[in-house]
Amino acid sequence: MSTHSVSAARTARLVGTLAPGRPAYRALADALRLAIADGRIAAGTRLPSERELTASLDVSRTTVTRAYAVLRDTGYLTSRRGSGSVASLPSGSRVRAAGSLFPADPGEGVIDLTCAATRAPAGVVEAYERAVTQLPEHLAGAGYLTLGIPDLREVIADRYTQRGLPTSPDDVLVTSGAVAGIGIVLRALLHHGDRVVVESPTYPNTIDALRRSGARLTPLAIDPDGWDATESARTIRAAGASLAVLIPDFHNPTGALMSDDARAMLARALTTSATIPVIDETIVEVDLDDADPMPLPFAAHDPRAICVGSASKSHWGGLRTGWIRAPKGTLPALVEARVTTDLGAPVLEQLVLLELMRAHPGLSPQRRDDLRTSRGALADALRTHLPKIGFRMPRGGLSLWCELPPHVDATTVAVAAEDADLLVAAGPRFAVVGGLDRWIRLPFVLPPEVMVDAVARLAGALECARAPRASGRVAAPATTRPDARGRRRPLVA
Ligand SMILES: Cc1ncc(COP(=O)(O)O)c(C=O)c1O
CATH class of the missing domain: 3.40.640.10 (Type I PLP-dependent aspartate aminotransferase-like (Major domain))
Structure with a gap:
């Protein structure tokens, strides 16, 4: 039974302006899917009724009805008796619904950059x-x-x-x-x-x-x-x-x-x-x-x-x-x-x-050197292979906060990256009231060669995220694979 609901006004704010050039119901379905996938509408949340959402958005009732149908077909919405339409995540998705970060249990070959934490130091x-x-x-x-x-x-x-x-x-x-x-x-x-x-x-x-x-x-x-x-x-x-x-x-x-x-x-x-x-x-x-x-x-x-x-x-x-x-x-x-x-x-x-x-009351010299090397490897790989991603080199901390090129949506990239066995946290996870859709956090906590591999996978994900969606179909979640045990995994640590 759903315990939370999201108001029609907030849903309309999360949806924003519908992308032009494609059927309105597709654009609406995509916007809602992204909000559900990145946790701004948590799984288990009751969405506004079709009538309420129609009144809050400048669209026809048919647009909302068809968008909800697309979400139902793709696993992002379930209809529950007495609860209306409830947000859900398709089975097999590792995209987490709730906001908190905690370590995933990535399968073999998966690079998990959702966790800004290091392995134990020597000693x-x-x-x-x-x-x-x-x-x-x-x-x-x-x-x-x-x-x-x-x-x-x-x-x-x-x-x-x-x-x-x-x-x-x-x-x-x-x-x-x-x-x-x-x-x-x-x-x-x-x-x-x-x-x-x-x-x-x-x-x-x-x-x-x-x-x-x-x-x-x-x-x-x-x-x-x-x-x-x-x-x-x-x-x-x-x-x-x-x-x-x-x-x-x-x-x-x-x-x-x-x-x-x-x-x-x-x-x-x-x-x-x-x-x-x-x-x-x-x-x-x-x-x-x-x-x-x-x-x-x-x-x-x-x-x-x-x-x-x-x-x-x-x-x-x-x-x-x-x-x-x-x-x-x-x-x-x-x-x-x-x-x-x-x-x-x-x-x-x-x-x-x-x-x-x-x-060492703080960081050991060895740990500092390791982090500096990984930070350098990540920054160099980004400058070389993804020069359109912007970031500032921080004096400390464990992550680069990266701005994606215009018109690239961070959650879409995160979902596409998952198909390349790279887990990253999209900007909206860090936002108090939505937004930050063009930001991703890349922690430099893994060895330098893994950071370079991660950037190569990210480059592939960006290509997918930028590719026109010919049928209007939401590509990445549909291809998301369940893990070896068929479980849904948390995306972020
Ligand atoms: C700002 C901030 N606070 C708290 C934590 C979690 O700290 P702890 O592991 O001590 O609970 C983290 C971990 O990423 C963090 O970045």
Whole structure:
């Protein structure tokens, strides 16, 4: 049974202007298919009735009826008694319906570039071995460390102090990763219906988490080269939101780094409007060029900021360990919110992270070199083979945020790429209110030769996406193959 519906007005906005030169019902079916395929209309969502959609679009009832029929035939719509027409994904499609990113289980030969995360760095096995020798001293206790292992809290606090933000271990709560950390903050501070400012584009799981918390979202537009500080401050002041969730350090997906001046300006706007900043610092350590000193942590500009950190990008996602650094007096409320879903991070993984951070509090030199090499290989291959794709070379982070040539739709490319066994995330996944149809995110997290192969596959996908659709038939999803076990797989990590 469908639980969500999409209004006719929003559906009309998502459809936009129908492409000319082809039958209107085909153009409408294509536009709806793309919205369903990239998750802007999630599978399971009830679409407006034919009558409602006809009234919202400047088309005839027959156009809508025929478009819905095409979607039904191609598996993008099912009719359910009592629920009307419900969005669905054709079986065998690996295109995900929901917004969040999580690792796919790609088959052999598939290059998965949906995941902006790396394999474990060298030294992790040794760190586990050393951690096991530390374990006995914790075995006498219950192992429920809601705040985290004291030594780890201290190493994390020291890292903030090194970065220019004096921090005591008492300000730190160890979590099961940054997504879990953001969940704790939202449970502690957000009420259903509260307004939250969030960058667009941004990390899709944060958009999902906010929506599920009942937040009303105000997008803060971020350009490929970063924040327009004046405009961002205006947005913050106009929104009068409870929280603002920001990624100032190698923003995902653009890779942008917010300057100290912009941090100061945003901090003033946040303070004026009594909006608490929630700063996602998951990627802060992935500074690949370290030419200039890093800007100060956002909390140095706004002491009310709650910082959410993670070992996932600096060390390894498999540790499932992160932290929250909060202003004095805030931690008890966060702990209370935490224990409703999670009583603490695993002891062994905390000990492993302690070992790893003592060796390198941030990225190891080897990991930095590997990422730089892969970033260079991806950028060179794009410049050589796909010169019409635009991107800025970010100083850090894990991805290139790529602008496709005019009139090429990112979701169409993503679907065509899937047929070339390349999984990529299309721009709309990162959008708070739709759009970003000409952008794709390409993480440079795989070895250089794989990045070059990925660009070759992407070039093929772009050709397919550009080719005229002679019959008006939607080519890519119809040829999408199920995986070896016939399951539908998630597209994005
Ligand atoms: C901005 C951002 N926040 C959070 C996460 C997830 O962090 P964790 O693995 O620590 O839950 C990611 C991972 O891609 C990310 O890019």
